[in-house]
Amino acid sequence: MIKRGELFHQTIIQVILVALILAIFLMATAGKVNARDVKQQVLEKQSALLIDSATPGMSFEIQKVNINGNINKVEVKEGKIFISVAGLNSFKGYPYFSKYSVIVRDEGSKFIIEIK
Secondary structure (H helix, E strand, C coil): CHHHHHHHHHHHHHHHHHHHHHHHHHHHHHHHHCCHHHHHHHHHHHHHHHHHHCCCCCEEEEECEECCEEEEEEEEECCEEEEEECCECCCCCEECCCCCCEEEEEECCEEEEEEC
């Protein structure tokens, strides 16, 4: 009887530890999914795809107050677009493939990206 009781307690402790580790893992994963860097990468990729498909004379705008967060800065250099979201600077950027000149202007509450 004593051995069964000890085995039961050990099993319960192991189940609790496994559940605790699983809960920590899920909380860490949920934090990454909602992180600013994911939102930043999405914005960079969307902008790069727009630049890729644009022709000269086209322009599009990115609002500074965006569903993905507050956008601080938009830069285009060396064939990549860099977007800073909520104070998180972009270091990798996202490449675009356009043979046209791309210019970014800051106009009050939005950034305008022009293709020339």
